[in-house]
Amino acid sequence: MALAPNMPKAWRAETKPHKFCPGCGHGLVLKAVGECIDELGIQDRIVFGCDIGCSLLSWDFFNTDAIQTHHGRTTPVLTGVKRARPDRICIAYMGDGGGYAIGSQHLVNAASRNEKVTVILVNNCNYGMTGGQMAPTTLPGMKTETSPYGRDVEATGNPTQGPEMVSAITPEGAYVARGTTANLRQLKKMIKKALETQLNGTGFSFVEALSACPTNWRTNAKDTWNFVEKEMTQYFKVGELKVPGEKEGK
Amino acid sequence: MVSTAYKYTQKNCDRATFTLFTGLCKGCGLCMEKCPVKCLEWSNDLGVYGTPTIIPKDVESCTGCGMCQLVCPDCAIVIEKIKK
């Protein structure tokens, strides 16, 4: 008979149930993050930073130190921590807007400088917290509050290919991957490799996680999974793009 | 400190014990969709947001594979396989 839920040890039970919407992918990504922290035994060394956007709701998610920053600014805050205290394991947690729009210069430059931090970016194709506006990752033709007739790529460009970009600008030693909440075992492995990359100090580590926003997508569970597994993967290829010690393009 | 003891319901299936923490379940239904044998259905027990939770519809079909536990964003499900 199980009396306690099977939460990662690094989760802070006192703040559960967490603040994310029913069916939100953040819970899944943060579960994978928590399990990786447990398995690597680094809970006491973690400095977790969250962006503004839905990711801000994770500020008290873990039994680790955590800093809630500004929209797009988590990467520099955590870079600041890491530069001053290299013994800390720094995770910058953000959404697609934070990483690819307002904070893209920080992502690009942290990656270029090969900062020894781990960026985990949750891609749900829209701005969730502000009410479902078009994001850099909104799919072509996808309806959002600011693309009510569907995203017109002629006018607004194509979905940002984040890991591809980061992979192109990081040197050997960095880790870059795109996982999905539809394949949690794989996503967890990617996050673990990202954190190991930071632990080994070989380079920047970046994982984009394809995730769901049933609230703004206005999808039921079936359509939610369908969108993540079938629609999103048409544009966002799941897999590792750069692994320390391995040739590129795996 | 907030109490971390959550209310739960259990169902003893043939091959696994299914535990659902109603204090954590938000009724999103992701687990239902991912269940490979489609053995889950909406329950009369309400979850943390006052929405229906889930329960195996019978004791036979659950294989104890743990997929529902894996995909629950809220860690509301625990599956314990019964070793025979």
Add this chain to the structure above:
Amino acid sequence: MAKEYKIALAGEGGQGVQSVAGIIVEAANDNGREALYIPNFGVEQRGGVSIAFVQIADEKIGSPKFKKADIVIALSDRSVRRTAQYVDERTTFVYDSAIEGVEEDLPKNAAKVYAIPAIDVAKNELHPRVFNIIIMGAVIEATKVITLESAKQAIEKKLGYKFEQDPKLRELNFQALEKGAELVRQFNK
């Protein structure tokens, strides 16, 4: 020597006015005087008239900026025109006699206007490279803010490493300094 001196030194980018100003204030500071030096600077890193604003006194100096200078040295036609605003009836205005076409632009209100042949002397008697040191000698003679001796020490401090390799350079620089002073002394007789 107790007088507070305000100096505006202006020239073209490559004429070395900032390094002259730098050496003078360095020497003044080494002599325990108060000096304040602010380089004129604009958006461009190179090009344009370069002005050094220097103040030397026995007490802490007030505003880094001043309206009128005790001595203005202008080393190009543009500099002559640019520095007119710092001249009043107490100002000694020094310019190079080789600058052409500035007769109309020379300040009418200056206490004294000296035309010194520094460019010619540098070219014909010494070496074009020590032009700015001639100017330094002229500034020192006109203001007496430091002695020639302390100027030499300051030059030694700044260029000593070059003199090590080529002692003739030392002699050339010191000659230039003396020469610059002499060019002004003629007027002060």
Add this chain to the structure above:
Amino acid sequence: MADKPIKGEKRFFVTGNEVVAWAALAADVDIMYGYPITPQNEIMHYWTRLAPKYGRKFLQTEDEISAGFTTCGGVFSGARAFTATAGPGNTLMQEPMSMAEMMRIPAVFVITQRGGPSTATVIYSQQEVTLTCFGGNGEGMRIVYSPGSHQDLYDYTIKAFNTAWKYRFPTFVLGDGYQAKMRESVIMYDPEERGVQMEPTEKIVGKEGMPGVDREPAHLRNTYNTEEELNVVVNELVDAFWKAAPEIVEHQEFNCEDADIVIVAHGVVTRAAQAAVKELRDQGKKVGHFRPITLRPYPIEAMKKAIAQAKEIILVESAEGQLDKLVKAELYGSKVPITPYFRPGMGITSEEIVEFINKKG
């Protein structure tokens, strides 16, 4: 760890930017984060040359937003950290500065004001007073020192780190392009030898022990759900700020006791004001000068005393009334008339002040 950067007392003849770099070294600063903008660049130039010799660090970021946020990150980790900027960089940095205000991050920001609005000149001005004191979305819970000389720059850069860590408010050294670029003499010293103990820093994140077991995790929040919740936090901030204010405020007075006219000026303009007072006193005029050293919090009690007998205040600044606004807000109700002498983006000399006052008769 390498030797102390400054031993004994030494006279230097250097630029203000070099003074700041040395002061930060002497203040045991661990790391500087920065992005190039004139006229603060040489702070980074000197720091990057000196810092490695003393085991200190530097990071050049991609912009001022990042420079501000990385500085906040460094401070969170318990480092004595600072950045420097000016003009449009100061504008961009208001975002991290307002975070520092909200989360009480003891970061130090050195501002070398340049002309504005917009890119304007790279030279000099006092047009970043309002921005530095009240920029960002917030209530201006910031400590702002306005140095007037290289000695001030040295003393107050060191002091800024102590004030920041003692009171836990972001602290600013509001210099300007003249001070940044000019050279004058300064006495540098090791603060400890003068009996100044550096305020200890603290790891705000990354303390020892297992979070949730040995200690509570540091969950540093910056967003609030309800207006009531936020109001409590802001009230605490405001209360803490005003409680500390009387210990923080600093000013200087010159011949104010019997002055009919009091010149109010801050920063580098105090030099012209002091010289003008000397000159006017020699002419037999009863003129004094009040100089706020802290612009935020403002030394209003001292100022009220200094102008008690005055018939007029002449407010002199290289801006179109930014100090003036501060003073008027603080002096509300005072009957002493304020005459402006505003030169936005321009240096001000003592001769100009003397002439202005003499013309008034």
